[in-house]
Amino acid sequence: MEQGFEKRRKVVYDLMCDSLYVPMKFKELAMLLQVPKEQRDELKKVLESLEADGKIYLSKRGKYCRGEAKRLTGVFRANVRGFGFVITEDENADVYIREEDTNGAFDGDQVEFVLTREAKGRSREGKIVRIIARGVTRIVGLYQRRDPQNYGFVIPDNQKFARDVFIPIEKSKGAVDGHKVVAELTSYGEEGKKPEGRVTEIIGHINDPGTDIMSIVKGYGLPVEFSEKILNQAERAAKDVSEADMAGRKDLRGWQMVTIDGEDAKDLDDAVSVTREGDNYILGVHIADVTNYVQENSAIDREARERGTSVYLVDRVIPMLPHKLSNGICSLNAGTDRLALSCIMTVNPKGVVIGHEIAETVIHVDERMTYTSVKKILEDRDPEETARYRELVPMFERMYELSRIVRGRRQRRGSIDFDFPESKLVLDEDGRPLEIRPYDRNTATKIIEDFMLLANETVAEDYYWQELPFVYRTHEVPDEEKIRALATFINNFGYSMHIGVNEIRPKEIQKLLARVENTPEEALICRLALRSMKQARYMPENIGHFGLAANYYTHFTSPIRRYPDLQIHRIIKDNLRGRMDEKKIAHYQGILQEITKHSSEMERRADEAERETVKLKKAEYMRQHIGEEFDGVISGMTKWGMYVELPNTVEGLVHVTNMTDDHYDYYEDRYEMAGSHTRRSYKLGQQIRVRVLGVDRLMRTIDFEVVGNAPGRGKTDGEDEWQDDREQ
Structure with a gap:
């Protein structure tokens, strides 16, 4: 099989070395080579192998070319949802890396990557081709014992480290189910295997006082004692x-x-x-x-x-x-x-x-x-x-x-x-x-x-x-693009900002904050303004x-x-x-x-x-209030739901599945429900009433569900129609 793979590599590479070859996209290449659809995954592997060897590269327009693309280096920063960004010292903008292009990189790894897209006015995209040095050598997490199989796993606290770590029983240091531990990584899970490690320190049982905070201290590598x-x-x-x-x-x-x-x-x-x-x-x-x-x-x-x-x-x-x-x-x-x-x-x-x-x-x-x-x-x-x-x-x-x-x-x-x-x-x-x-x-x-x-x-x-x-x-000075996005957003609330040509003045942001003072949307706009800088x-x-x-x-x-x-x-x-x-x-x-x-x-x-x-203790505090209702303000919108902040600064997620049995559509800054008898819209800054559904102490998250409008706020956009439809 390996001989067949090498033969296919040679066929593809010889084609690209031909003087008549012009750079082609994957589909065009597959058609030229007459590769049936069910075998195109194999062609993909051949191309990736040649790319890894530096014999070919994928251009910014998605076409395969002979030769080696310019390789850049940086630090990979993972997102909990699988994708990430490479941060480079010599470039202003970070480079977006799709989940399928991370090449097994973990958060904090020093990586080598090539650019796959650099369109004007759009974010740059790249693909990681080599991991130069690992940024994470130890993780903190919850140990779970698999008794019949005589091994265990560490479930990492750091959500950016998305894979559980296999721990052979002889390397568990005597940890039992429910212990919070520090584990040193001995393998990063190449070739489809789980990462593997050994327990170097037992912090304490998850239910012991102080173990929760000490786990965060160890997770961030904060030195506690002096020599x-x-x-x-x-x-x-x-x-x-x-x-x-x-x-x-x-x-x-x-x-x-x-x-x-x-x-x-x-x-x-x-x-x-x-x-x-x-x-x-x-x-x-x-x-x-x-x-x-x-x-x-x-x-x-x-x-x-x-x-x-x-x-x-x-x-x-x-x-x-x-x-x-x-x-x-x-x-x-x-x-x-x-x-x-x-x-x-x-x-x-x-x-x-x-x-x-x-x-x-x-x-x-x-x-x-x-x-x-x-x-x-x-x-x-x-x-x-x-x-x-x-x-x-x-x-x-x-x-x-x-x-x-x-x-x-x-x-x-x-x-x-x-x-x-x-x-x-x-x-x-x-x-x-x-x-x-x-x-x-x-x-x-x-x-x-x-x-x-x-x-x-x-x-x-x-x-x-x-x-x-x-x-x-x-x-x-903040990026002009981010400030213009802020200016567009605040128009929804009836506010405006003056942004000069190639000039952003702090006084404009100061004036905005003065105008929103003591309004329901003050905290939201303040935070968005801060994130814009x-x-x-x-x-x-x-x-x-x-x-x-x-x-x-x-x-x-x-x-x-x-x-x-x-x-x-x-x-x-x-x-x-x-x-x-x-x-x-x-x-x-x-x-x-x-x-x-x-x-x-x-x-x-x-x-x-x-x-x-703070997130941990807020989650722990809200466990005492499961089932209770609170007034809050919608502070964030994502495809998986909307975040609501309470007056006590606690923030929780209303997952899209907890909004209603009807269907919701997400549009950048709002959710719109399109059920058979209802039409309702939720927007950033809107005041609503929520019920505490549950708390995940390990993940430090709080789940809400919407139960109505906050008193004194009036109707949400579309509520007139909702009531009319119901009355009919």
Whole structure:
């Protein structure tokens, strides 16, 4: 049989090598070779074999040509529905890969591919021809034992890894049915076989408290523990501030200043102070001098660089630095001397920074304030809270004044403020969700936000004009195509956006968000606007920040929990101390590209892990409400159903099979029912009432069914006709 296959390969290849051959599509080639329909699958295999050997290639018009197509490389990102995209570093647009063209690639694999379509105005398509390196070497999932056959399977948590992993009994590490495990892949399932692996760690039973979150932690490869060496190094570094430590620093211990954070915050890395000097404000943003305790290339620094960021999960924090530093000597605890890096700004009554100083300082925080407490003083005018902090109240009033001035100026230039209805999950001791409550974004949180943004902009502009190596927080201009799609969508709600020729202004998005404020469709349009924009990232080059409408922006204010901030502090201190010579400049130029790339990747990993833990606990919470009805808003449309978001930010799917017994048609932004007696349409942003059908805790999904309109919304499109038909 193999001899026959090689013979057919030779016939086909010889034909294509003929000088009279012109590139043909598959059907044309089959007709020329007189291949009957029942044997065309064999011809397909012959062509694929020649293509894999680089002897022929499929052109962008779908025609087979002699020679080898230009091969490109990238990282494959799978979709749970089978298809995926290859992300390339040197190209702007991702390349779409059909399910049948993935060639056994898994999410995260580095692949070699050829383009199969590159039509103008349409997305590029490709076909994976070779897997260069596997991106996934271990998976986390649920172990299921097959006792009579004496083997088991791991069902992956990651839905993008669509195949169960076979585990021989001798490689199960004693796992039993229902254990969550980590499995190392030993085979990727070539030649029609299932992937195979061995269990390397048993996380716990699926019903044990904490196993669910730890499975997500392990699934994302988040480091949990610090090595003994790092803990010992942190212990040695975390000594009280001495006179020698304070030498040469600007002494601000006499300044009135506070930290303002959430009630449960422990790593306090920023303090603020505000005084008046004539008509101007003197704003001090004082940031923990973490670099004093974390020396470059030390064990702690290498670990922090690898982690990139602290990770804030629903029930725990995985810190970037050991607690001895993050909650101890680096935390700006009230009543103690602390080393800081301060940005002291002179701000005029119009909110313009007319002068500034960046200095190494020693500070002494007066009070550890909470957002709730400052809100009580400034918004609620609570007499008890005001009396308790009477010495600080005048400074809080100055902060409130300055914050409104600074925010107003930022809004006038077009800064976009995505004020999403975020939620906080309240858990019991065993990690079970008790309540979902909205985050309180009040006057106090806005004060800190405004001051941190201003400090970040000031520091970024200073170092940009010094032309020194630096780390910028950048946000590129969004793709015009995506913004035009957003503009088309919002027309359904009666809104419009002005988009200039080859120019997209953040002010237009800002104006849109202002118009939809306090409307039923606000959350939906805000999310769609955010999805229309690119992700912010760290770069050694300054290209500005579109979302903030800022020409210069960085992250200077959180060195305890973000490595880019720590790196920036190191650069600033070298500069302040006169050490930024040619050798030092070359050193930073050599490392910043990799540091910024890695930090951006670790930030995305942390965000994804956080979202997964929130989804998990929301699903667990809704298990307590199966059968209950809720009002919600249609937040997404797909061919398999529509997503509905509840006021508590829980999102679930109304599967198309749960809409009705009649037939539904899907049209991009709506579903229309075409039954024998009914006509009804569902659209994005529409308010409806749903019932909770079920919850899949493993998949972290919630299923709804429609039971009617939300009260006060009125009729859906087509409901008049529905009622008329029924009455007849």
